[in-house]
Amino acid sequence: MKISDILKNKRTLSFEFFPPRDEQGVERLFETIDHLKRYEPDFIDITYGAGGSTQRLTVELCVRAYRDSGVTVMGHLTCSAQTKEMVHSVLKRFESEGIENVILLRGDPPQGEDTFVPAEDGFSHATDLVQHTKENFDFGIAAACYPEAHPESLDADSDLYYTKMKVEQGAEFLITQLFYDNEDYYAFVDRARQSGIDVPIIPGLMPILNASQIRRITSLCGATIPAGLDRQLERHANDDRAVRQIGIDHTLRQAQELMASDVPGIHFYVLNRRYSITKILDNLQGSSVGVTSS
Numbered sequence: 001m002k003i004s005d006i007l008k009n010k011r012t013l014s015f016e017f018f019p020p021r022d023e024q025g026v027e028r029l030f031e032t033i034d035h036l037k038r039y040e041p042d043f044i045d046i047t048y049g050a051g052g053s054t055q056r057l058t059v060e061l062c063v064r065a066y067r068d069s070g071v072t073v074m075g076h077l078t079c080s081a082q083t084k085e086m087v088h089s090v091l092k093r094f095e096s097e098g099i100e101n102v103i104l105l106r107g108d109p110p111q112g113e114d115t116f117v118p119a120e121d122g123f124s125h126a127t128d129l130v131q132h133t134k135e136n137f138d139f140g141i142a143a144a145c146y147p148e149a150h151p152e153s154l155d156a157d158s159d160l161y162y163t164k165m166k167v168e169q170g171a172e173f174l175i176t177q178l179f180y181d182n183e184d185y186y187a188f189v190d191r192a193r194q195s196g197i198d199v200p201i202i203p204g205l206m207p208i209l210n211a212s213q214i215r216r217i218t219s220l221c222g223a224t225i226p227a228g229l230d231r232q233l234e235r236h237a238n239d240d241r242a243v244r245q246i247g248i249d250h251t252l253r254q255a256q257e258l259m260a261s262d263v264p265g266i267h268f269y270v271l272n273r274r275y276s277i278t279k280i281l282d283n284l285q286g287s288s289v290g291v292t293s294s
Contacts, residue, residue, distance in 0.1 A: 002140035003043055003074065003101045004172040007200045012042040012265030014074075014202070017272050019046060019057045025272075026061070032274045033069050039281050042265070043072040045103055048080070055082065059090055063097050074142065075099050078107025079123040084132070087123065091137055103142040103175065104129045104166075127165045134170030143171035145201065147179045147188040151222035156191070164197050173199050175267050178206040178217070180250065181226050182257055200264035205254055207268075207276040208247030211237040244276060252280050259284075 006012055015036055020026050033044065046061045058076060066073040075094040077087065094102060106126040123129045126143060133139060143166040146159055153159035163174070174197075179185055185203050192201060208214045211233040218225055225233070229250055236242040255266055270277055 001072065001100065002172075003072070003142065004140050004200075006042050006072075007173060007264055010042075011259070011263070012202065012267075013039060014265065014267045015041050015044045015270045015277070016204075016267060017044065017046045017270055019048075019061055020272065029061070029272055030065070030068070032270070032272055033065060033071070035274050036270070036277060037069065037071060041071055043074045043101065044069075045074040045076045047076050048078045048105075048107060055086075055090070059093060062094070062099065066097060066099055072101065073099055075102040075139075076105075077102055077129070078105045079126065079129050080107030081122075083121045084123060085121070087129065087132070088136070091133060091139070094139070095137060099139075101140040101142065102133065103144070104133060104171070105144050125162070127162060127169050130166050130169040130171055141171050142173050142175055143167070144177060145174040145188070145192070146177045146222065147184040148177075148222055148224060150177075151220070160191060160195055160197075163192065164195055167197050167199055171199065173264070174201045176201065176204045177221050178204050178223055178269055180218075180223065180229055180254070182254055182261075184224070185258070186261070202265040202267050203254075203258055203263055204267045204269060205251050206271070207244075207251040207280065208233070209244055209271060209273060209276065210240055211243050214247075248276050248279050251276070252283050255280060255284060 003012070017029055017033070020029050044065065046058050046065065048055055048058050062073050062075050065071065077090055079087065091102070104126055106129070123132065130141060130143060133141060143163075145163045146153075149156045149159040167174070176185060176188070189201050206217070214225070214233070229246070232246050233243060236246065258266065268277055
């Protein structure tokens, strides 16, 4: 089923995972997916990894998840380090396996590179990838957006210009980059609506697991850690258990407030860990997010 059709009828719950480095990690990933199925996610996706470094593995994991989990899988695809022919072949594989939805991104620079350089005969922008997919396939298409602007954007206006272009080329809904201040999400949605973007904009939330890790992640993606939250992390920087609880509490408050403001769904960046997400969703039981426990 197309995710855009699900969004017409209910608020969605979804999870994003990343490809593990070894077979043991793969099995833990599928254990986590199986554990989180009790919350009846509307879809999941598995990322391509930085610079497209796990392309083949991601495709195989998506196919396995689609075949074995019984959960709707959204294929994840980037332009990075791939020719147009390679990208097309991945889309064909998803299509042949029955995967009906894809999220299309430009992707990060290849490992060791500071700036994105398209592969020879490759796509340069997510807008090109969205256009190619829309013209050649019948997928439900999602794209990314950035409440605090993409770190490579000249400014917020130029970032929004390219976001709107993705929608005009065929993106049916958007999922945001992670953020820790809901006001950034609300302000972005207001600006998007004023610019003529009318598709659902699903907020993406990432529970903090480790202080140094989240500082690294936010520095790469251009997200901001609010001052009060940053002070909490600093006080407990050497206590991962305390930091994890801070992350649970903060993300729970974000999710509760977002649901009260009638967002179209919530997309959790799981980082292949189930503890924090389980605690958050258990606390959301009985709320309007629509999660259920078996």
